[in-house]
Each structure stands twice: as structure tokens, then as C-alpha cells.
Amino acid sequence: MVRLAAVFVTIAILCGSSSSPAPAKDKNITVFAAASMKNALDDVDAAYAAKTGIKVIASYAASSVLAKQIEQGAPADVFISADTDWMDYAIDKKAVNAATRVNLLGNSLVLIAPKDSGINQVTIGPGFDLAKLAGSGRIATGDVSAVPVGKYARAALEKLGAWQAAESKFAMAESVRAALTLVARGEAALGIVYATDARIEPGVKVIGTFPADSHPPIIYPVAATTTAKPEALSYLSFLRSSAAKAIFERFGFSFLVSPTT
Template sequence: MARATRTGLKAMMAAGALSALLMAPVSTAQADDSQVVVFAAASLKNALDAINTACEADVGEAAKISYASSSALAKQIEEGAPADVFISADLDWMKYLSDKNLINAATEEQLLGNRIVLVAPKDSTAEAKLEKGFDLAGLIGEGRLAMGDVQAVPAGKYGKAALEALDMWGSVEGKLAQAENVRAALKLVATGEAAAGIVYATDAVAEPEVKVIGTFPEETHAPIIYPVAQTAESKDADTPAFLKCLHTEKARKLFEEQGFTVLAPVSN
């Protein structure tokens, strides 16, 4: 895939720095096994941070949450990272771990749904009609299209599928600024390093420096589903309580405030 030069290189450096920041909690989690350790897709950060605070009294402790791309987190679990809960942004990376018997199958379920959107910096005047025939490459011009790594990051894979379905992929493939996770891609747009970006609708809600200029039709990509499960090696006795709290009415409200669709049943 084509990578950015000059401006694009600066963009990649910014993405890398943000990815490092998002990954930072992993070492903290490894150092403290007295709390529930959650590995969660980067796009969940705002909602899950709020839920973690709201659920602390029910669980008896605040969880340690590490955010990164689902692919990176799954590989860390495979390599022995001490996670109790994994929340992926797609079904593929949960299956990857399940196939290796690294997930407690009895606890796995589909938790959330999402959408992918096209965003631009908040002061942009661009508008996009995301259908066949729309000139996305023209909208980007000499700039870059930020998105997650199309080979590994769920948002990147969904985005590539949508672009291919709309016959846009060939015209923008050489304009990509691929990031290690969707929040890093979002940051490239928010800082003006990229002219536009493909992120989740929930990311756009969380970042005031971008605006949505188009929503990809749902039929252009696989359904966006976030599964959750306890890991097979989970040792923390409070893990079931944390999973239970994800199903409460207060958790549902916080997920929906960030734009997620709650797929799992809500309990008291």
C-alpha cells in the first residue's frame, strides 16, 4: 500500500505517537494483577472509561483498561499478556483467539454495533455523497485519507470493503495514511494532517475537532459488531461482575451516548 511522504510522514509519526499513548496502560496492567484487566478496541475508550467509573462500586474495583487496535490486543493475549476481558471491534479477532482456545467460550457474546463514517477537519467545507460515482479522490485532492491499517485494524478493513463496494478504492489507494488503530487515524484528521478519514461514528462523537461529511451505507461492508468475552486465562474473581455491569441500564445509556448500538440484552 502507498504510504505518505513529507506531510504523510509527519502524519504517520503523529499516529505512531498516539498509538504508543494508547498502548501505555498495558505495562501498568501487567504490573498489577489485583484488578480486572480489560483489553479493548481503541474506539471504545470514551464510553468504556465512563462505564468503568460507573461500575466501580458494583465490581468492587476499577478495571485496568488497555486500548489499542483489536489485532494488536489479540496478538498480545496470544503471547501471554494477562488480560481478563477482551472486547474486539470485529468478530474476526475474537474468533482468532477462540480458535486458539484463549477465550472462555461460555462468556462470549455480541455486545455492540457501530457505523463507519467519513470525517473531515471541523472547519472543512467538504461534503460527500457516498455512493458509486462520487469522486472521493477529488475531495481529498493533494491530501491524505486517514484510516486504520486495512490489513489488520477492523475499522480499516471495514473501510476498505466499503470503498471497494463503491468503486472508490482504486482512486484513493495511493492517498492513504494508514494508522495502527482508529483513534490514531481520527487524530490525523483532527490535527489537519489528513484531509479526510474513515472512522467509526462513535469516534466522530468523541472528537470535537472533526465533523461527519458522509456515512457509508451499511450494505457496503460486513456488519460492525463488537464481541466481548472473558479470556481463558482470567484469574481475577471480579471479572464476572465487570462483565455483568456491561449489561446494566447505566452501561447501555453510556454506550448509546457515544453512538453505539447495544446488541446484548440489558439486565438490572
Template sequence: MSFTRRLFTSIAVAGALALSPLAAVAQDAKAPVVVFAAASLKNALDQIAKDWTKESGVEVKSSYAASSALAKQIEQAAPADLFISADVPWMDYVAQKDLIDPASRSDLLGNKLVLVAATDWSKGDVDLKPGVDIAGLLGDGRLAMGEVASVPAGKYGKAALEKLGVWTQVSAKVAGAENVRAALALVSRGEAPLGVVYKTDAAADKGVKIVGTFPADSHPAIVYPAAKLKSATSASADAFLKYLSSAKAKAVFEAAGFTVLAGN
């Protein structure tokens, strides 16, 4: 074989190896893990990602929004490795599109639904029982909550208000927000006197206080499922998903007010 032919063959083999799946995995060993996560997870998940990156050397890039918006982005082939939804229906939506690895799916967390007010609220705690006069407490103000047709916190909130028999009185006063953190901000900034958010959101904003907790049986159980997407490209996606159920991650989630379901 001539020198020129041997050189051509060597280049061809090297090119084939570079394009092989094994080579791609090796090249992506330190590729960031891209996580699409419900907005209410931001504080806890940012801390957990920071801790994991310190241990593994692999960066985590998190995108936070309403679960509905994230599910639609995933459907449109937005690049992500993991999805953590704030409710089961939006994870089911992605699963029905055959976009997740079903074996990777688990129920990761639980939460509570609360009524919040700004810290200068002077009307005291609100007993969230059937017939509660939320409309009267609002006066001319608005009730901040996630969009009730799509945002999980909004859907939970509407269900709870319906169960308490007061939805028809407050529905015209609702200020729908694109996600639960946006609803929280409306109360924290004084733009709405009351808001319906998760317990963990209230703990993350010093500008609000909890004035009532909705009974657990007034709405569907709040469950955060997590799964790896079939389109995942990071070699570390499985490792980070597993880390979310570790004792270290559990401590961070519980400190933020979540109930950890995975591993229990």
C-alpha cells in the same frame, strides 16, 4: 505431640490454606479487572468503568489499542481478564487459540462507519454512493484510516470503498494508522483532509465533523464481541462483563453513539 511438632504442623496447614484456590480467590476479591478493548471504546468504557468502580469498589484497568494488536498480545500471554474486539474475526482468532471462555462470549455492540473532515472543511457533505470522487476531494491530501490489513476500522473502510468502486482510486492516498483513534487524530490535527472512522469516534473529537455515512450494506456489519479470557485472574471479571450489558452501561454506550446488541 511435642510443642515444636504442633507448631510445625500448624505452620504447614496455614501455608497450604494460603496456597489453596479458595484462599487465592479470597485474596483477589478486590483485584482490578484488566480489560483489553478496541481503541474506539475508550470514552464510553472509561465512564462505565468509573461508574462500576464507584458501585463495586473494584478498579478497572483498561488497555486500548487496535483489536489486532490486542489479540496478538493475548496470544503472547499478556495478563488480561476480558477482551472486547471491534470485529468478529479477531475474537474468532483468540477463540481458535483456545484463550477465551466460550460460554462468556456475546455480541456486545454495533457501530456505524463514517467519513470525517476537520471542522473547517468547506466542501460540504459527501454523498457516499458508487463512484463517489473521494480522490478528487482529497487533492494532494491523504485519506486517514486504520491499517487495512489488520485494524478492524481499516478493514471495514476498505470493504466499503471497494463496494463503492473507488478503492483503486484512493488506495495510493491512504495514510494507514495503527488504530482508529490514531486515524481520527490525523484529521483532527489537520494532517489529513478526510478520514474513515466509526461514528462514535467522530462524536468523541470536537476537532472533526461527519461529512458522510457509509451505507450499512457497503461493509460487513460492525460488531463488538466481548468475552472473558481463560487466563482471567480477577474474581470480579464475570461481574464486570455482566455489567457491560446492564441498563446503566447501555445508557452510556448509546449516549456515545453505539448500538447495544447484548440483551436485545
């Protein structure tokens, strides 16, 4: 009888364990984030997973591409854009929960050249002749009609009076990281990217920084989608934490909110 009772206890334990909630380590969320965030956000996501046991599946691309994918029903829980326009777009399309939106990070715009280029430091200001500087080479940046870095680049060059002469020399890339790669490989003589991108690519050097007032502020808003899992709110909270702030700043981003503990 004792043995039979033990068997029943064992069966009860097994049945109980099979119906218990899945541990946190089996949970995950999907984050759609601007391509320029990859290195920093990978580290942030690893820290979040270590703390909560929730895995973050990140998909990186141009903000324009991601916003439209979310609009079309892609299974994302969180959207991080490299500009406010595409976040506004996603909110207007009822794809993102406006109440969860936070303007999280800032960045700056820089001019880069291949590491072994003979072009060195230049001063970027009114009358800056980018076309002359590029010579017969190409200038890489994101698509100026859609990709945030390209939009910032065009705005800056128009304000500085350099766009019209340089427009024909531009090689429009699908994302800021694609533009960065073109310059690193020497396939473009110059590139306009974010300071954080130039910082992680050893194949390029920064030869100038665009004045902050030459283009709209570079702001990275973050929000949960309208179909987000409950865990998304925990993730958004972690993005505002002191731990996340330290990681983002290590990669060169500016932190635009007061960090939580």
C-alpha cells in the same frame, strides 16, 4: 488481670484482621479493549467500580494488537474487539473463553474532515469518487490489512467502486484513534472512522456516512480470557446491564443485546 485480658483481646482482633479476605476495593481486573471504546468504556468502568469496588485497568489499542498480545500471554481478563474476526482469532488460539462471548455493541462508519475544512456534506454511494474529493490530501484510517476500521473502510470502498483510485492516498494508522488525530490536526484531508470517534473529537466534522450494507456489520464482541479472574464474569454481566447500555448509547454505540437489570 483485666488489663492483661484486654491486651489479649486487642492482639486477637489485630491478628484476625490481618488474615481476613481483602476487601473488594483492593481487587482489580484488566480489560483489553478496542481503541474506539475508550471514552465510553472509561465511564462504564467507573460505574462498575462504584457499584462493586472492583477497579478496572483498561488497555486500549487496535483489536489486532490486543488479540495477539493476549495470545502471547498478556495478563488480560476481558477482551473487547471492534470486529468479530479478531475475537474469532483469539478463540481459535485458545486465548479467550468462547462460552463467555457476547456480541455487545454496534457502530457505523463515517467520513470525516478537519473542522475548518471547506469540504462539506457528501452523499456516499455507488460511484463515489473519494480520490477526487481528497484532491492532493491524504485519507486517514486504520491499517486496512489488520485494524478493524481499516478493514471496514476498504470493504466499503471496494463495494462502492472507490478503492482502486483512492488506495494510494491512504495514510494507514495503527488504530482508529490515531487516524482520528491525523484528521483533527489537519495532517490528513479526510478520514474514515467510526461515528462514535467523530462524536468525541471537536477537531473534526462528519461529512458523510457509509451505507450500512456497503461493509460487514460493525460488531463489538466481548469475552473473558481463558486465564481470567473470577471477577471477570461479574464485569461481563455489568456490561450487559441497563446502566451500561445507557452509557454506551450516550456515546453513540448501538446496544445489541437485551439489557439485564
